[in-house]
Amino acid sequence: MWRLPAVPRRSLTIPDRVRLLEPVTCAALAAHTVVLQLEVERTWWEALAVGALLAALGVSGVLGRRSVLDSTVRGAVVVVAGTLLLSQRVPGSSSLLLWYFVVASVHPLILPRRIGRVVPVVVPLAYLTLLPQEAADGGVVVALVRAFFLAALGVITGTAAAAYRQAARERGESLALLDTYLDATTVGLGFWDPALRLVRVNRGLADVLGLTLPAALGRRPHDEAALDPVVRASLERVLASGEPLPDVELLANGRVHVAGWFPVRTASRVLGVGAVVVDVTEQRRDAAALAHSATHDALTGLPNRTLFHDRVEVALAQSGRDGRATAVLFCDVDRFKLVNDSLGHAVGDELLRVVADRLQEVVRPGDTVARLGGDEFAVLCPGLSTPDEARALAERVRAAARVDLPGAGGVASASLSVGLALAGPGERDVAGLLRDADVAMYGAKGAGRDRVAVLDPAMRERATTTLTLHADLRRAVREGELALAYQPIHRLDAPGPAPVGWEALARWDRPGHGPVPPSEFVAVAEELRLMDALTDHVLRRALADVRTWRERTGRELTVAVNTSSCQLTSPDGVDRVAAALERAGLPGSALQLEITETVLMEDVAAAVPALQRLRRLGVRMAVDDFGTGYSSLAYLRDLPIDVLKVDRSFTARLPDDESIFSMVVDLAGAIGAATVVEGVETPGQLARVRRLGCPYAQGYLLGRPVPADAVTAALG
8 A cells, every 4th residue: 555654743742742841841941040040149150051051952852853862962961060050059950950850750752662661760860869969859758759759750651651652563563454455455445635635545546547656646636647537526526525426437457447436534624535446347247248148049149039029119119200111030940859859959059050140141231130039030120111022031031041050961951931920100019010920930830841921811810719729728628628428338248238438538619619629629738738637637527427337336337538648758647647546436447548559659668667557556558549550569568558449440441341450450469458449330340340359349339429427327
């Protein structure tokens, strides 16, 4: 910490005053000697000479000659002069020596420690030397008492001097330690006096202000030509107002600093102006990076959805003023999931970066390319004159992405499905414009990918219809609006119609639209990830109904419920089945879960543990639509499968094409599972199925799907 050396002050410190006491005493004793001598009728030239000498020594001390040597010389002169006067029997000469000894007894405050220690001994002894000359102003007892108190005064003064020196040393050490820390800190610190002279400054502040040390100490702001005018103005403002001035930005050496200026005051007056300067370059950089990350995509550096939305809003407002149209292109990378799954996420990320670069290369200046998330990009095109201009730009965007991805050996290539939506002058619906572009993009996907689709009324209507269907299905699943119909499964070797179980089939009577085919709403449920909730609903209702039928008939009837691969491979899928059985109070043998052959083969390794756990619960597992997939017979033989259901497409060939049907039935029998033939609709088909030895069948001929109460009524 650099500081301006202390300047002499009018007020004196305690040691200064003690040092001044000794020469003042000399001058006073000189006056005492002269005045006393004038009162007696004797030759006075000796006293006058001594007085003049003492006065001269005293004045020299008052004027500054107060070193240890100076004090020693004055003391010696006083003792010699006093002794001389005593030898001449000058009245009052003993008082002169006594008072000087009193003053000398406090010299430990100003003398070096080693010399000061002998004062309590030397001064009393010197006083006692007056006794033989009968100049002690009293008897022996009085002189001894005075000598004792002179010694005591010297000891007390010496103790005080030691304490004072210790305090001064500790203060100096503390200030030195403080200066060390202040100079080591990266925070700039400084202090200017009321005249705005630089008094104290550390290296951090000197570097920021461009000051040269120690030359800058004692100089005013206007003396430094290179000083930032902001610094001068800040110092003058704080000194004039007496109020702090925070958060003043300074630029120095390519870095950003924030300075705080404040008055330094006591209770009654301002001592000067202080400064604290902090380097905030990194904080500003981090804040800028954080702000950038909040509005930009980390992978491509493009604006994200938030910033793109804001720019669309600005573009629509501008179009209302200049009368031009605004277009939004919604771009989706075709088959991006396939690239990720087959070549890895690193190649997928590189593909997205390449697409981002190519889109920026073909758009116009002023257009905005953004990544909205995943494999979706968007382009904002303001200031368009005609729809054809927007269509041409969309085609350029699509064509630019059709290049093989570097590093993938020509295997991975980017193609885009582009949806185009236009907003005319004055339109302000940002969300609607983005939605329309998204709808148009899905139209391009549906038309075969790698093409541009422009939103038309029919496309918007289809999208609205789809969204409404999605919302209605969510509500139907959430509120339990889906009903169940039950189709009986018959045992064919029984003497008469004897249903041994029923297959539960979900039915949705959509309000305002009528019945929705299962093939339609099940596909939507899979897309919306509602299959778990839908399956749980069907399972709960079906188990409750079969429990009623068991109680009514006393027979061990069963119910079959279709399930999905998601439920089988879900961590809690089997637990949910077990919980449903427990709530219904039924054994696992009352339930048969059906999964299609194609779905089962998608992830056999993940399905096997679930199938084994279900078998331990007593639940029977059935492969539905057998014969339509591409499953390995070796796989099926080793899986814990209890039932194979022959697909209705083979039953429909009967009775004309019995050979293929027979082969499928033989394969099912070879696996060792019970066989259920689906789609039996004519007596001829039923006869052929019986003749081939199939034990179970279901179809319209044997019973159509009916509500639960109809089954209950039929069971009596």
